Amino acid sequence: MTNNRREIWVFGDYRNYFQNRVTLQLIAKGKELAAQTGADLCAVVFGNDIDEWVWEYTCHGADRIYIVKDESLAQYKIEIYAALLERLAREYEPDILLIGATAFGKEFAPRVAKRLGAGLSADCIGLKIDKEERLVATAPAFGGNLLADIVAPDSKPQMATVRPGTFKEIPHNDNLDSEKIYIPLPDDLPEERVRLISSEKIPERGVKLENARVVVCGGRGMGSKRKFRNLNELAKLLGAEVGATRPVVYSNWASHDALVGQAGKNIRPQALFSFGISGAIQHTAAITDADFIIAVNKNPNATMMKMADVAIVADAGQVCNALIKELKKRAKD
Amino acid sequence: MKLVVCVKQVPMVSELPWDAKTGTLKREHAEGMMNPACKHALEAAIRIKEKHGGDITVLSMGPSQAEEVLREALGMGADRGVLLTSRRMAGADTLATSYTLACAVRKVCPDFDLILCGAHTSDSETWQVGPQMMEELDVPGVACVEEFELNCNILRMKRESDDFLETLEMELPGLITVSTRHNIPRYVSFAGVENAFDEGQIEVLDVEAIGADPARIGIGGSPTKILSVYSPTAEKKGVLIKGSAKKAVEELFDKFGDLLGGVIGKDLA
Ligand SMILES: Cc1cc2nc3c(=O)[nH]c(=O)nc-3n(C[C@H](O)[C@H](O)[C@H](O)COP(=O)(O)OP(=O)(O)OC[C@H]3O[C@@H](n4cnc5c(N)ncnc54)[C@H](O)[C@@H]3O)c2cc1C
Ligand SMILES: Nc1ncnc2c1ncn2[C@@H]1O[C@H](COP(=O)(O)O)[C@@H](O)[C@H]1O
Numbered sequence: 001m002t003n004n005r006r007e008i009w010v011f012g013d014y015r016n017y018f019q020n021r022v023t024l025q026l027i028a029k030g031k032e033l034a035a036q037t038g039a040d041l042c043a044v045v046f047g048n049d050i051d052e053w054v055w056e057y058t059c060h061g062a063d064r065i066y067i068v069k070d071e072s073l074a075q076y077k078i079e080i081y082a083a084l085l086e087r088l089a090r091e092y093e094p095d096i097l098l099i100g101a102t103a104f105g106k107e108f109a110p111r112v113a114k115r116l117g118a119g120l121s122a123d124c125i126g127l128k129i130d131k132e133e134r135l136v137a138t139a140p141a142f143g144g145n146l147l148a149d150i151v152a153p154d155s156k157p158q159m160a161t162v163r164p165g166t167f168k169e170i171p172h173n174d175n176l177d178s179e180k181i182y183i184p185l186p187d188d189l190p191e192e193r194v195r196l197i198s199s200e201k202i203p204e205r206g207v208k209l210e211n212a213r214v215v216v217c218g219g220r221g222m223g224s225k226r227k228f229r230n231l232n233e234l235a236k237l238l239g240a241e242v243g244a245t246r247p248v249v250y251s252n253w254a255s256h257d258a259l260v261g262q263a264g265k266n267i268r269p270q271a272l273f274s275f276g277i278s279g280a281i282q283h284t285a286a287i288t289d290a291d292f293i294i295a296v297n298k299n300p301n302a303t304m305m306k307m308a309d310v311a312i313v314a315d316a317g318q319v320c321n322a323l324i325k326e327l328k329k330r331a332k333d
Numbered sequence: 334m335k336l337v338v339c340v341k342q343v344p345m346v347s348e349l350p351w352d353a354k355t356g357t358l359k360r361e362h363a364e365g366m367m368n369p370a371c372k373h374a375l376e377a378a379i380r381i382k383e384k385h386g387g388d389i390t391v392l393s394m395g396p397s398q399a400e401e402v403l404r405e406a407l408g409m410g411a412d413r414g415v416l417l418t419s420r421r422m423a424g425a426d427t428l429a430t431s432y433t434l435a436c437a438v439r440k441v442c443p444d445f446d447l448i449l450c451g452a453h454t455s456d457s458e459t460w461q462v463g464p465q466m467m468e469e470l471d472v473p474g475v476a477c478v479e480e481f482e483l484n485c486n487i488l489r490m491k492r493e494s495d496d497f498l499e500t501l502e503m504e505l506p507g508l509i510t511v512s513t514r515h516n517i518p519r520y521v522s523f524a525g526v527e528n529a530f531d532e533g534q535i536e537v538l539d540v541e542a543i544g545a546d547p548a549r550i551g552i553g554g555s556p557t558k559i560l561s562v563y564s565p566t567a568e569k570k571g572v573l574i575k576g577s578a579k580k581a582v583e584e585l586f587d588k589f590g591d592l593l594g595g596v597i598g599k600d601l602a
Contacts, residue, residue: 015495016496079473102495103477103495104495106460106461106476107476108464109461110427110460110462110464111464111467111468113461113465114431114464114469115468117556119556119557119558120427120461121557122458122459141457141562142455142458146564147562147564148560148561148562149559149561149562150559150560151560152556152557152558153558155556194474194501194502194503196501197489197500197502198498198499198500199499200498201496201497201498202496202498213597214596214597238597239597239598240597262369262513263513263514271593271597282369292596294585294589300573308571309571309572310574310588311572311573311574312575312585313574313575314574314577314578314581318578319581319582322581323582323585326582326583327601330586330590330601331599
């Protein structure tokens with residue numbers, strides 16, 4: 001061990017930074033865990049133009065930052081990144097290694113874990129340290145219908161990927177400082193066998209469902225395309241995005257971008273309005289993070305109604321119209 | 334083209350029988366189905382076969398009733414089904430699962446061109462088995478592939494990754510995991526599946542047959558341990574509102590106007 005300090009590491013995933021601040025969230029949570037075990041919170045950053053991120057991680061609370069800066073790392077290259085992180089983890093032996101469950105992280109973390117023979121908890125929504133100083137990671141299973149508390153104390157490091165949005169970042173503070181450790185790029189890393197031919201930023205879509213604070217979701221119970229469209233007006237008044245179930249998308253009442261569920265998007269709004277949706281698991285799996293659910297259904301026994309904070313037994317189209325009216329009235333007063 | 338598809342049987346029900354002591358699912362009580370993403374992976378393999386020829390081996394690790402999903406896969410168009418089953422394989426985490434599946438691939442299809450996994454399962458949802466098999470077998474691989482094209486030995490793939498549309502290429506042999514966005518599985522009539530139950534044999538292999546190191550499989554080969562499994566604490570308020578739409582909306586605002594107003598940033602009370 002070249003390192004007799006105890007460390008918790010957070011992988012610096014900075015691609016798509018402005019949509020996704022999971023690294024900052026993990027630095028904040030990692031710091032809290034580190035305080036309990038007497039460890040330092042370290043970020044690890046690979047890339048070329050990365051000074052900005054190093055600075056950002058510093059201002060958000062990292063105690064120490066391991067930096068590998070090289071032109072060849074400018075783009076995310078998964079095999080090289082995995083080999084590199086494996087190497088650093090073997091050398092510095094962090095107790096815990098946390099990675100954001102972004103699309104990249106979900107592919108990258110298991111590869112690193114496999115190389116290290118380490119246990120990895122997937123897409124976690126809770127982290128804590130128990131009495132035996134083990135990392136206890138809470139991972140959802142069965143579309144969030146069950147949660148599992150998982151430990152992996154006998155393999156090092158203890159690893160978890162963490163769902164973006166789970167933890168709160170520490171506010172930016174210019175006065176913070178960090179120790180920076182520059183590591184030269186080893187010259188015997190493997191060749192990348194997967195070639196990146198092109199990578200284009202996807203233009204912002206009309207629907208930004210995943211991050212919406214309020215979502216209005218409609219199902220087959222809306223009855224017709226015309227009635228479904230009224231949800232757009234309601235959404236406008238609520239500052240919400242519109243989501244849909246699969247039958248709705250298949251009937252062309254809404255575009256595929258609006259699909260909420262296993263085959264579509266996960267949402268985590270503070271308020272979810274659900275109209276005429278039965279609550280099949282392929283749909284509900286994607287809404288378990290909604291804070292407050294208002295469901296409208298003719299059938300009080302629909303699964304969706306059981307998941308709701310407020311279950312309104314009535315016609316979905318009529319409630320939608322009544323809501324529009326009422327919102328217009330109240331916003332005027 | 335020698336194709337291998339890893340398929341997992343997952344429970345269909347939303348009411349799940351759990352063994353609270355061991356934190357594992359009592360699978361024997363749950364109705365099983367083919368994991369949706371695995372079905373998309375199989376569909377992708379069948380499309381490759383239709384265009385380029387070849388044969389498809391479907392591989393599953395699980396209890397003996399996992400044979401059902403292999404039969405279903407044969408009904409869809411796979412050529413050969415291999416079931417890995419042994420008490421000692423039970424309780425595997427992704428590290429042990431990826432090792433076990435990789436051992437089996439080396440045994441039953443060592444000269445594979447492409448392995449296809451689902452991107453994720455609907456029960457454990459780790460998204461990890463595919464990427465870990467890439468490491469175990471030391472082949473190039475890409476996760477969450479949506480569309481692809483095969484040209485001689487080169488697979489060109491498209492996927493969306495963190496708001497980027499990526500086009501990637503690799504030489505085979507390799508491994509991909511398939512998302513549920515494209516490669517919509519073909520419909521197989523009930524009769525078709527029924528027939529598959531009469532046709533051919535499913536090869537059943539145990540630990541020795543695939544040459545796996547017993548220390549690296551099952552619960553013993555799994556560094557992760559499940560401490561407990563529980564339902565997310567239902568903090569739902571469970572308020573039921575009945576009546577005309579107008580009345581219902583009024584009641585909603587009376588009771589929750591403050592809360593909703595706070596969320597949307599307007600004064601609704
Ligand atoms: C592999 C796979 C993947 C899938 N992925 C997804 C996915 O990503 N997203 C998804 O949504 N689905 C998905 N599904 C489909 C899913 O299983 C359900 O079929 C779907 O969610 C049902 O949509 P729904 O609730 O709109 O329709 P239904 O199940 O038909 O429910 C309609 C509801 O509206 C109510 N209703 C009817 N009339 C009225 C009225 N006038 N007023 C009020 N209420 C009314 C009814 O009581 C009923 O509860 C998937 C299925 C499979 C097999
Ligand atoms: N027991 C298993 N048998 C066969 N394939 C599996 C098994 N477990 C996982 N897989 C494969 O790995 C994919 C991803 O699973 P997971 O990482 O558990 O989300 C699945 O879609 C399958 O292709």
